[in-house]
Amino acid sequence: MMAAFKVINQYWLISITLICSKILPISSETFHTRLSPSYFSQKLGKIGTKLIINGIDSHYRSFFARVQHLTTPGFCGAAILDSRFLITSANCVHSVKPQDIHIEIGDFSLQDVQMTIYDVQDIFIAPGFNLNNTPINDLAMIKTEEPIPDAHQISIGICDEEDYDMINYQKSVFGCCGMGSTNKDPFIKLIPQVLKEMHFRGTPMDESNPERFLPCREDNICTRPMIDGGSICNLDHGGPLYKFRCGSFEPECLYGVASYSKRKADRHFQTCNTGSFFTNLMYFHEWIALTFLQNSF
Structure with a gap:
């Protein structure tokens, strides 16, 4: 068994011991089909190509949304919580008005993503937010003008x-x-x-x-x-x-x-x-x- 583990990509060896609070029994079939480097490459993409920083191509994350700035260049990420609310960092939206941004939702794992755009009704900044080299209380919530359809299926x-x-x-x-x-x-x-x-x-x-x-x-x-x-x-x-x-x-x-x-x-x-x-x-x-x-x- 130890010899077999040596051929496993180091990333997988770490991951399987950390994903759960206890180690689950692994069958021989599972070991060869699910934990091999080839399985890793097929499911998660190639390591070391153009990435977040040394990350991987992402699967479809339905809850991911993009906050697009309209008056200045730039954007940031957010997560859909329900049909009207998203959550993001305060340093993304603390200096803008609702009309200065909009929300983009779609399957961003595709190059030809078809986006739906939502206007913003309000922005809520967490109390005590302080923007410096290490932001403090860096959290904000965004409310859209219109409900997001089927939000219960794509939110997290x-x-x-x-x-x-x-x-x-x-x-x-x-x-x-x-x-x-x-x-x-x-x-x-x-x-x-x-x-x-x-x-x-x-x-x-x-x-x-x-x-x-x-x-x-x-x-x-x-x-x-x-x-x-x-x-x-x-x-x-x-x-x-x-x-x-x-x-x-x-x-x-x-x-x-x-x-x-x-x-x-x-x-x-x-x-x-x-x-x-x-x-x-x-x-x-x-x-x-x-x-x-x-x-x-």
Whole structure:
């Protein structure tokens, strides 16, 4: 068995031990058909091509939406929560009015995506938001002018309290999708033609500074990439971070939204070569629920 494991792609070896809180029995047939590098390539695409940053081509993520800025160049990601509400990062929308953005929904895993566009009625910024090099309370909700049809089929729910258990948090595999720059150079943005995805696992420490590890902030989810060099980057902010169903790469529930990434101090020409940080939705559970309650009319 150990000899067989040596031929498995390192990514798969890590993933299968982290997806579930317990290791499931693996049959010989499953081992050869589902865990082989060829299966990985067929299902998830080739590693190392034009990506989020060293990520993979994403499957269709029905809940992913794009927030398009109309008065200035740029966009960011968001997740559909129900027929009227989406969730994103505050640093995406804090300086704009509802009429300055619109929402784009469609199958972004296709190059010839057919998008449906929705106007925005209102924007809600989480209390205590502070935009700096490491944004604080980086969360916002968006309400559309018109309901999104069949939202119950394409939306994603927020993970419950049990899903945020610290032990599961460190063992779980998370996905984040987006259409941000695939280039680490802050002066040259390369926008992919299709949706990209990166896989992460949680860590209780902020490891962005190699000389000093600090506990992860309460409003953050700190992560490590499952693929070396992977991270979120320019224009990925607001994108959904989701927990996978046990034993699969099918999203189960929404865990966070992309907030920011950091760079190593000795690589000044790169801005996205180390830690990826996400806003912790459980930390804002009461605010999210209250925003729904006060504005669902």
